[in-house]
Amino acid sequence: MDGGPSHQAAEVEPVREEAHRRAERSLFRSIFDANAGYVAASLGRLGIAAGDRDDLVSEIFVRVHKELATYDADRPIRPWLFAFAARVASEHRRLARHRREVIGEVADVPSAAPAADRLLEDGDAKRLVNVALEALDEDKRAVFVLHDLDETPVPEIARALGIAEGTAYSRLRAARAEFTAAVRRAQLGARA
Amino acid sequence: MSTEIEPLDADVLALLRAERPIVDLDASAKAGILAAVEARVALPPMPGGGGGGAGGGAAFAGARVAAALAVTFAVGIVTGVAVAPRLGGSTKSAPGASASASAASATAASAPRGEGSASSGSGPALDAVPVGALPAAAAPASAPRAAKAEAPEGPAPSARGLGAERGLLDVARGALARGEAAEALTAVDRHAREYPDGALVEEREALAIKSLVALGRRDEARARAQRFEQRFPNGLLLRTVKGAVGDP
Numbered sequence: 001m002d003g004g005p006s007h008q009a010a011e012v013e014p015v016r017e018e019a020h021r022r023a024e025r026s027l028f029r030s031i032f033d034a035n036a037g038y039v040a041a042s043l044g045r046l047g048i049a050a051g052d053r054d055d056l057v058s059e060i061f062v063r064v065h066k067e068l069a070t071y072d073a074d075r076p077i078r079p080w081l082f083a084f085a086a087r088v089a090s091e092h093r094r095l096a097r098h099r100r101e102v103i104g105e106v107a108d109v110p111s112a113a114p115a116a117d118r119l120l121e122d123g124d125a126k127r128l129v130n131v132a133l134e135a136l137d138e139d140k141r142a143v144f145v146l147h148d149l150d151e152t153p154v155p156e157i158a159r160a161l162g163i164a165e166g167t168a169y170s171r172l173r174a175a176r177a178e179f180t181a182a183v184r185r186a187q188l189g190a191r192a
Numbered sequence: 193m194s195t196e197i198e199p200l201d202a203d204v205l206a207l208l209r210a211e212r213p214i215v216d217l218d219a220s221a222k223a224g225i226l227a228a229v230e231a232r233v234a235l236p237p238m239p240g241g242g243g244g245g246a247g248g249g250a251a252f253a254g255a256r257v258a259a260a261l262a263v264t265f266a267v268g269i270v271t272g273v274a275v276a277p278r279l280g281g282s283t284k285s286a287p288g289a290s291a292s293a294s295a296a297s298a299t300a301a302s303a304p305r306g307e308g309s310a311s312s313g314s315g316p317a318l319d320a321v322p323v324g325a326l327p328a329a330a331a332p333a334s335a336p337r338a339a340k341a342e343a344p345e346g347p348a349p350s351a352r353g354l355g356a357e358r359g360l361l362d363v364a365r366g367a368l369a370r371g372e373a374a375e376a377l378t379a380v381d382r383h384a385r386e387y388p389d390g391a392l393v394e395e396r397e398a399l400a401i402k403s404l405v406a407l408g409r410r411d412e413a414r415a416r417a418q419r420f421e422q423r424f425p426n427g428l429l430l431r432t433v434k435g436a437v438g439d440p
Contacts, residue, residue, distance in 0.1 A: 019426040032226055034358045037216030058228040065233050125210045148208050166193035173197055180204050
């Protein structure tokens with residue numbers, strides 16, 4: 001379309017770059033608008049306390065901004081975003097553990113999960129799910145949340161998390177068994 | 193590799209189903225988070241107007257990146273380079289791993305968050321949702337795309353409107369990926385009816401053209417591609433559209 005002499009190309013290039021930059025900014029904003037809630041919810045499902053969530057959502061989108069060029073455009077965006085959330089949540093927990101060790105705190109990592117014995121009194125499914133999710137280690141939890149809450153197919157999960165499909169399947173099987181067992185324990189505890 | 197998974201007990205499945213809907217952040221929380229992101233990515237001012245905003249900067253230089261960005265949002269036509277983030281891994285190029293471990297020191301605004309607004313309802317799961325089952329858009333986005341790009345601080349499509357727009361196009365993209373181009377076109381047509389001047393018109397048109405090609409309606413696809421070029425002469429998806437109709 002613009003295959004003229006080089007001086008013409010030199011004039012066109014800044015215009016094209018500006019158009020790209022505008023579009024990039026607009027699209028990043030659109031992605032943020034459409035997915036910030038999802039990212040925040042994912043952090044909750046990964047066990048991040050509500051008070052820490054906004055800071056971590058911000059951290060995630062800074063990284064997304066930096067890494068957006070690596071996104072495979074043929075894939076749905078949410079599993080890809082989830083992988084950022086899982087990594088940031090993991091780092092946050094590690095840092096919190098380290099801080100507690102350094103200053104000698106005894107409190108556990110702030111968690112979205114309530115005590116199991118309060119669960120069924122108010123029939124709060126969200127609390128029960130959060131308690132049962134706490135029973136999973138972070139690798140299994142990520143696969144389980146992506147599959148059984150986000151309804152992401154296993155091959156997509158494997159791609160997003162950078163793990164083998166067989167690993168994703170085995171984590172999912174183990175996670176389902178552990179999650180179900182945790183639900184049963186919580187139900188028994190609530191009824192006792 | 194075994195791909196068999198034991199089904200969940202019915203009551204456990206019901207629990208999980210109840211937890212699937214996403215409650216979106218409220219507008220003030222989103223604004224605070226976005227401001228924190230913009231401050232940290234330190235974007236240079238846009239040439240030709242507009243204040244600071246997310247999306248520019250050296251990290252985004254290059255047409256391939258711009259194309260990846262465009263398709264990231266809705267289309268899925270351009271083949272990008274995927275580098276999957278790794279959980280617990282140390283791959284140098286893994287997204288999310290490259291930033292320093294600063295999660296706990298992030299300096300975002302931390303305004304209290306309400307839980308009032310509805311989910312955008314978009315995402316992978318939407319690929320399996322029939323078009324007819326999608327909720328009608330509450331308020332079609334009216335801000336033209338160009339105006340939104342130049343003035344991100346001004347009126348913009350609501351998150352819900354944008355999410356619904358994106359949801360429709362996700363349905364189309366998923367249908368197209370499954371080889372169900374007629375369904376994709378139905379979703380695209382619905383988007384055209386509900387958001388004639390929406391924020392994702394360019395993406396919609398690119399999907400429509402791709403769907404027409406998949407249905408063998410090449411003449412219609414070419415005609416639409418010509419209109420696309422007239423409407424979006426600098427469009428990020430122009431090259432994709434031309435490739436789809438065999439006019440590189």
